[in-house]
Amino acid sequence: MRDVDHSASGPWHTGIGESIDGVSTMSFANLLQDVRTRVDADLAKWLAPKVIGAAAISAPVGHAAEAVRDLSLRGGKRMRAALVAVGYEAYATPGSSWEICVPAMVANELLQTYLLIHDDWMDDDDTRRGGPSTHVVLRKQWDNRALGDAGAILAGDLACGWAQEALLQSEVAPERVLRAARAFARIQSTVVCGQIAEMTADPDALTPSVETVHDLKTSSYTVTGPLLVGAALAGGMDEQALTRFGRPLGVAFQLRDDLLGTFGDPSVTGKPIWNDVRQRKRTGLVAELLRDASGLEVWKRGEVEPIVRAMESGAKARVEARVTELLAEARTALAAMTTITEAGRIHLEGAVSALGERAS
């Protein structure tokens, strides 16, 4: 799984069409900044007593808790937390503030920590957010590879339990918290199914489709889920409409990630170029490449540079067109949402460009 915590200070790609304007883009960027400041502070505050409690059991339990804390606090764009705020705002009564969502934001960030820890172990990735991944930390700390691996799985499980605890501390009416908790549980089941689907998919075949996997892995977890959690906390019940908006935006977000992974500027994205191809990752570009016989042949031969060149000749443009199409679909879904607040609409529009048209 990609950690999509790119720097919030990167340039926002704009000028896509008349439906986006600088106001919603800037407004969303400001919201993201405010949310990040608040969530960074509250994550630290929430986790501090947990780490103390864990360390009181034994030093190694403390180490596992510290690893959860360190990864949670190290970077993280807090995009999901911002989308909780946007979902809340879209259904909130005048005068109420997204700050009531802070426990749910902390929960979404801890859910991400949990998934990243398990994912890094599965992918044998040594680094995450500019530091060592959790299994690397614990292997070294406990001077034992198998113990460090088991510790990382348990550290992830701990973050998962804490995520639920945080969400359930939301201070709104019980039926709202309950609805948010249901949406939150579905994020977990959905993203995990997506991860299994991706991990086990034949890299040379088109089923399950890349978009199906992107939808399962990304749409619920990154877009629809956080929006639904926020909306539920505000008393909003418009699940279908938010899903119609979130599904295409989530897939577009992941396809944009695929494009940036192969054709992005490493100095802007912070990611090594062509890694996806090298790792034979089943991206949207691969799906397009495999649609014709010559592309399939190049892909199967496995040489990186020829694959990238072949992608450049058609697959790239088709994926870009598909992103544009999906973003238009999200905007159409947004236009059909007639009962949301104006602040919510502006930020949902801003989210479309932030997620779908980013350059980093």
Add this chain to the structure above:
Amino acid sequence: MRDVDHSASGPWHTGIGESIDGVSTMSFANLLQDVRTRVDADLAKWLAPKVIGAAAISAPVGHAAEAVRDLSLRGGKRMRAALVAVGYEAYATPGSSWEICVPAMVANELLQTYLLIHDDWMDDDDTRRGGPSTHVVLRKQWDNRALGDAGAILAGDLACGWAQEALLQSEVAPERVLRAARAFARIQSTVVCGQIAEMTADPDALTPSVETVHDLKTSSYTVTGPLLVGAALAGGMDEQALTRFGRPLGVAFQLRDDLLGTFGDPSVTGKPIWNDVRQRKRTGLVAELLRDASGLEVWKRGEVEPIVRAMESGAKARVEARVTELLAEARTALAAMTTITEAGRIHLEGAVSALGERAS
């Protein structure tokens, strides 16, 4: 982690004292039987559409879901589910039935499935409940060891998400479901801390104490947690009282497990004898053995039979005495619970003997 799903048809050890009588023991055994029939049926019903949905994504996602289902349905005494029923009964208004707790019972069983799957992978245990453990199933099904291991971690994660979904479907007042969900989330965080503490503990040292680890690993997960979930669903708020009851009972249950693992009758327990000693498991017997210098010496030498003989000469009796003491503590806590129903009291008494005085 031990799977404590011993056969419910095993003999119940009775005659411990005047506070236990055949009525509560038989009554609890009958409840356990009823709960088991119901939970087995409802687990199957609940999981069927989940497995179909997973298989519709791709065959391997279906395999992972089937693995969760198969382990969940294969055996399982449903002791935790029964304790949800007991917690409910203790605070229920007349005429209400524990059947309202079925989603929460399904949730507790799925939580166990999740923990067992991760645990078997960590302990490299090939069998569980008389069949292959999940990582063994998926390694074989996908013909790839690393993929099977990652699949098992994700299958566990899926069971965890489903457990939350099931609990949140409970059809009682939202504030009750919410309270139950909070207790349920704490079970996960607590048992995971206990697992880390156990896994990383120095087998030759007494800190953290074996009882601390037993409390974290077992009391919340096996006794207090399920009771709190059931009580919450009935509107009961007596968290401190239930914890005072569940903590000593959970530790006694685990110490009884330690005794049975070394001194039990394998034809009754179904477990190979002396395995704990062979695996250098940090049990209550080891803790007692290490209290004197000669015991420590025998333990460090590592020969199995001399260790068992040394345990027999003093540690065994001391652990048995401690179990008796803890059960008395649980009964005192029970006697102090003046606001619970009579049906609840009878079943809580039955739970003390079922968990603390079992021979299998």
